Amino acid sequence: MRRRDLFGLSAGAIAGRAFAPPLVEARPFTDSAERRIDIPDEVRRVFPAGPPASVTLYMVAPEKMLGWTRAPSPEARPFLAARYADLPELGRLTGRGNTVNLENVVRLTPDLVLDVGDTSATYVSLADRVQEQTHIPFALIGGRLVETPTTLRTVGALLGVPKRVESLAHYAEALVADVQKETAKIPPARRPSVYVARGPHGLETAVVGSIGSEIVDLVGARNVAGKDTAPRTIVDVSPEQILAWQPDVILTVDRRFHATMRNDPVWRDVKAVQAGQIHFVPDLPFSWLDNPPAPNRLIGLLWLGKLLYPASFPQDIRAEARRFYALFYQQEPSDAQLDGLLADPPA
Amino acid sequence: MTRSSTVFSPIRRREPSSAFGYRAIVIGAALALLLIVVVAVALGPYQLSARDLFAFLIAKVTGAVSPLPAPAETVILQIRLPRVLAATAVGAALAASGAAYQSLFRNPLVSPDILGVSAGAAFGAVVGIFLSLPVLAIEAASFVGGLMAVMIVYGIAVAIRGRDAVLVLVLAGVVIGALFGAGVGLLKYLADPYNQLPAITFWLLGSLAATNPRDLTSLLPAVAIGLVPLALLRWRIDVMTLGDEEATALGLDTRVLRIVVIAAATLMTSAAVAASGIIGWVGLVVPHLARLTVGPAFTRLLPVSVLFGAGYLLAVDTVARTLGAVELPLGVLTAALGTPVFLWLLGFGRRTAWS
Amino acid sequence: MVVSAPRLAIEDLSYGYPGHVVGHGISFTVDAGEVLCVLGRNGEGKSTLFKTILGLLRPRAGTLRVDGEPIAGWNPRRRALTFGYVPQNGGGTFPFTVAELVLMGRTAHRGPFAAPSAADREAADEAIATLGIGHLAAREWLRVSGGERQLVLVARALAQEPRILVLDEPTASLDFGNQVRVLDAVRSLAETRALSVLLSTHHPEQAFACADRVAVLAGGELLRIGAPAEVVTAETLRACYSVDVAVLPVAEGRYRVCVPRLYLD
Numbered sequence: 001m002r003r004r005d006l007f008g009l010s011a012g013a014i015a016g017r018a019f020a021p022p023l024v025e026a027r028p029f030t031d032s033a034e035r036r037i038d039i040p041d042e043v044r045r046v047f048p049a050g051p052p053a054s055v056t057l058y059m060v061a062p063e064k065m066l067g068w069t070r071a072p073s074p075e076a077r078p079f080l081a082a083r084y085a086d087l088p089e090l091g092r093l094t095g096r097g098n099t100v101n102l103e104n105v106v107r108l109t110p111d112l113v114l115d116v117g118d119t120s121a122t123y124v125s126l127a128d129r130v131q132e133q134t135h136i137p138f139a140l141i142g143g144r145l146v147e148t149p150t151t152l153r154t155v156g157a158l159l160g161v162p163k164r165v166e167s168l169a170h171y172a173e174a175l176v177a178d179v180q181k182e183t184a185k186i187p188p189a190r191r192p193s194v195y196v197a198r199g200p201h202g203l204e205t206a207v208v209g210s211i212g213s214e215i216v217d218l219v220g221a222r223n224v225a226g227k228d229t230a231p232r233t234i235v236d237v238s239p240e241q242i243l244a245w246q247p248d249v250i251l252t253v254d255r256r257f258h259a260t261m262r263n264d265p266v267w268r269d270v271k272a273v274q275a276g277q278i279h280f281v282p283d284l285p286f287s288w289l290d291n292p293p294a295p296n297r298l299i300g301l302l303w304l305g306k307l308l309y310p311a312s313f314p315q316d317i318r319a320e321a322r323r324f325y326a327l328f329y330q331q332e333p334s335d336a337q338l339d340g341l342l343a344d345p346p347a
Numbered sequence: 348m349t350r351s352s353t354v355f356s357p358i359r360r361r362e363p364s365s366a367f368g369y370r371a372i373v374i375g376a377a378l379a380l381l382l383i384v385v386v387a388v389a390l391g392p393y394q395l396s397a398r399d400l401f402a403f404l405i406a407k408v409t410g411a412v413s414p415l416p417a418p419a420e421t422v423i424l425q426i427r428l429p430r431v432l433a434a435t436a437v438g439a440a441l442a443a444s445g446a447a448y449q450s451l452f453r454n455p456l457v458s459p460d461i462l463g464v465s466a467g468a469a470f471g472a473v474v475g476i477f478l479s480l481p482v483l484a485i486e487a488a489s490f491v492g493g494l495m496a497v498m499i500v501y502g503i504a505v506a507i508r509g510r511d512a513v514l515v516l517v518l519a520g521v522v523i524g525a526l527f528g529a530g531v532g533l534l535k536y537l538a539d540p541y542n543q544l545p546a547i548t549f550w551l552l553g554s555l556a557a558t559n560p561r562d563l564t565s566l567l568p569a570v571a572i573g574l575v576p577l578a579l580l581r582w583r584i585d586v587m588t589l590g591d592e593e594a595t596a597l598g599l600d601t602r603v604l605r606i607v608v609i610a611a612a613t614l615m616t617s618a619a620v621a622a623s624g625i626i627g628w629v630g631l632v633v634p635h636l637a638r639l640t641v642g643p644a645f646t647r648l649l650p651v652s653v654l655f656g657a658g659y660l661l662a663v664d665t666v667a668r669t670l671g672a673v674e675l676p677l678g679v680l681t682a683a684l685g686t687p688v689f690l691w692l693l694g695f696g697r698r699t700a701w702s
Numbered sequence: 703m704v705v706s707a708p709r710l711a712i713e714d715l716s717y718g719y720p721g722h723v724v725g726h727g728i729s730f731t732v733d734a735g736e737v738l739c740v741l742g743r744n745g746e747g748k749s750t751l752f753k754t755i756l757g758l759l760r761p762r763a764g765t766l767r768v769d770g771e772p773i774a775g776w777n778p779r780r781r782a783l784t785f786g787y788v789p790q791n792g793g794g795t796f797p798f799t800v801a802e803l804v805l806m807g808r809t810a811h812r813g814p815f816a817a818p819s820a821a822d823r824e825a826a827d828e829a830i831a832t833l834g835i836g837h838l839a840a841r842e843w844l845r846v847s848g849g850e851r852q853l854v855l856v857a858r859a860l861a862q863e864p865r866i867l868v869l870d871e872p873t874a875s876l877d878f879g880n881q882v883r884v885l886d887a888v889r890s891l892a893e894t895r896a897l898s899v900l901l902s903t904h905h906p907e908q909a910f911a912c913a914d915r916v917a918v919l920a921g922g923e924l925l926r927i928g929a930p931a932e933v934v935t936a937e938t939l940r941a942c943y944s945v946d947v948a949v950l951p952v953a954e955g956r957y958r959v960c961v962p963r964l965y966l967d
Binding site for chain 1: 391392393394417418421422425426427476479480481482483484485537538539540541542546556557559560561668673674
Binding site: 453580582583586590596597598599601642 | 814
């Protein structure tokens with residue numbers, strides 16, 4: 001097993017006469033948190049620990065998925081391959097806030113538990129605990145947007161599908177490189193300020209450097225919500241604050257808010273509203289901005305780049321979306337679906 | 348001067364049947380607890396038949412090869428059994444602390460939280476979650492937080508002389524509890540709504556879902572160590588119910604006794620809260636039920652409270668994890684069950700004298 | 703000739719609370735087998751004096767001695783083996799039985815972890831029998847009426863096997879019959895077991911029933927101390943209670959009654 005402090009081992013032994021299950025053909029693997037785990041040579045059944053993991057898993061190797069952390073919504077399902085969209089809902093496996101009973105994890109006899117995202121100390125210790133208790137290897141893979149190619153390749157190697165993943169990783173690399181190259185050419189003065197409006201009233205936002213702001217940051221735009229003193233990634237703001245900021249562009253993620261904000265007197269004086277620069281972030285099957293924070297955001301990077309710097313990104317977003325969806329979601333959307341996807345929500 | 352006259356009358360002690368009744372209750376409670384343990388280990392999403400369990404038990408005892416597949420063994424040894432033991436320990440700890448405090452503070456409405464231990468433990472845990480510490484550190488912080496809160500309360504009580512010691516303790520407990528509660532509120536506000544807040548919220552609702560065998564290595568010794576002084580001092584704890592003056596006049600050093608009882612109860616309660624989050628009502632209702640059954644003498648109340656508390660929390664936790672597909676927070680369930688039971692006790696309890 | 707030290711000696715005692723001295727310069731002794739009755743008006747500090755003697759309050763000044771030895775450094779256990787306390791409203795509010803309550807009196811006789819021994823139970827039973835409350839032994843303490851409660855508390859103090867018994871207004875809530883019984887028990891305990899007894903009362907007459915000596919507290923000082931016939935006089939009573947009282951001998955001088963002059967007019 002992985003390196004373990006002796007105390008934990010002897011404690012486990014005393015507590016329950018724990019013993020390691022017989023591992024056939026195991027190979028060592030180092031995950032993003034520097035944890036050395038032993039995984040079976042052939043990984044056939046994978047349990048995703050959270051939403052980013054389930055989406056990543058679907059993209060990389062859907063035939064190995066045991067289910068979704070949260071079942072895809074009815075609106076999302078048409079964009080996914082039907083037989084995988086129907087997989088059961090498993091619940092979150094994240095320690096004290098978890099909604100899945102560990103017994104259910106064991107019962108499904110996965111070869112591996114996969115978690116993509118935060119690799120801080122809390123999550124490392126949670127991974128260790130679950131692994132220790134269930135005797136199922138738990139791989140923790142980093143999920144920052146900018147390291148998406150690495151994430152994809154690592155997960156591909158982990159699951160034994162390196163070739164398939166290569167096309168995905170290649171796409172991601174090319175896209176990120178292109179966006180970075182083009183946006184580097186734009187002088188700071190011409191970079192617009194962006195406000196990400198979340199929540200039913202649009203008064204929650206993701207701060208600079210947070211997961212919800214990764215697209216904005218990577219595209220070189222200026223998120224008006226600066227770094228928070230506390231380690232918060234989402235903060236509440238007041239309408240006054242937004243008026244003080246006067247963002248050039250507003251991105252919305254909540255359909256109801258998008259529909260009502262234009263007529264809301266509170267927002268009328270905001271520059272972006274007056275200039276008509278309010279854009280709803282497409283979110284089917286998964287948000288192009290942040291939720292979940294997985295490779296689904298890649299297309300959002302291009303979309304936002306095109307929105308803010310149309311001259312730099314001449315690509316046709318429909319064609320690109322079609323290509324992206326075929327590649328990553330294994331299902332090419334129809335024209336009607338694309339229309340629905342890219343249109344503003346009705347008022 | 349009048350002549351002395353002594354009247355001799357036959358002394359009727361407690362009825363002999365009552366001693367038998369007590370023994371019957373203890374044995375009955377112990378058997379019930381055993382039954383609940385067996386049922387709890389047998390129930391769960393992973394299907395295990397009684398025959399499987401029995402075969403497994405025999406194999407473990409005789410050292411033979413286990414008849415169960417590896418995942419089944421994992422479920423029993425790594426997931427279910429630790430959780431069952433943890434529920435038993437936490438229930439016992441909370442009930443024993445509640446019973447001890449109810450005697451020490453001469454008040455049936457006292458719970459183990461009265462000196463702020465839960466608020467302090469909550470604060471410690473929330474700080475740990477807020478700083479994204481590893482789980483073990485979060486549990487340690489919770490434990491330390493509980494101890495610190497009570498030490499502060501006790502320090503205040505020592506500093507303020509000239510008033511009823513018990514009253515000052517209770518009031519200081521209320522104040523410090525409120526202070527740490529405010530701290531928790533502040534951290535909830537500052538916490539990251541994505542990553543930290545759900546964890547904080549779930550912790551505050553109480554749950555044994557994430558019980559790990561390693562948790563037991565700190566929980567079980569702490570509860571055992573805490574129970575020992577309470578058991579040893581059971582006779583003196585009864586005398587403490589007379590109040591400081593009388594107890595002192597009968598020969599007790601009430602100050603030392605109070606410190607020891609508070610330390611033992613705090614140790615147990617802190618360890619319990621560190622393992623399970625905030626679980627209320629057990630420390631308040633279970634000692635009541637025990638008192639209704641066997642009377643106020645701590646010599647009887649302690650073992651019965653421990654058995655009732657362990658069985659009660661284990662039963663509730665088993666319900667919490669088997670009722671639906673999703674785990675129900677334990678603290679919510681104990682409150683939902685505890686409140687009507689408590690109201691019933693207030694209304695119809697026979698021997699809840701203190702009227 | 704060797705004069706043995708008195709069982710209890712109060713020397714120049716000042717007692718009270720921090721910042722508030724209730725009594726000062728109090729000196730008296732109580733011998734083995736002697737009953738000392740303390741009189742004083744409400745608020746005079748009789749209870750405070752008793753609590754100071756028992757060690758529940760710290761003396762503001764002066765010395766307390768038992769058999770010549772100063773007791774300032776004594777721990778509660780040692781005090782409990784010497785002093786038996788019968789408080790005014792004692793017994794707590796828990797539904798113990800009378801037998802359990804009396805048994806608590808034996809606490810000082812055993813270690814901190816020990817259960818009551820057979821000797822403890824015997825002593826408790828004997829105390830109950832002596833006070834004639836055997837019929838109450840199995841009853842819940844809280845169901846015992848106020849008057850009989852006092853007898854239970856005396857039994858508890860007796861079970862302690864103290865050498866000095868301190869009773870704070872033991873007859874305060876007793877009916878006439880019980881008053882007689884308690885005072886009689888106190889008297890006989892002093893005689894048969896050579897106990898020193900210190901008790902306070904609001905009925906000066908009772909001093910004639912049971913006391914060997916009477917001490918009168920007034921104005922924070924010891925006004926008089928001596929045999930009842932000498933001390934319980936009209937002038938002392940007037941100084942103590944501000945009431946005109948006639949102290950009249952009855953039954954050929956074997957007893958005296960205190961009658962307020964008001965009733966005689």
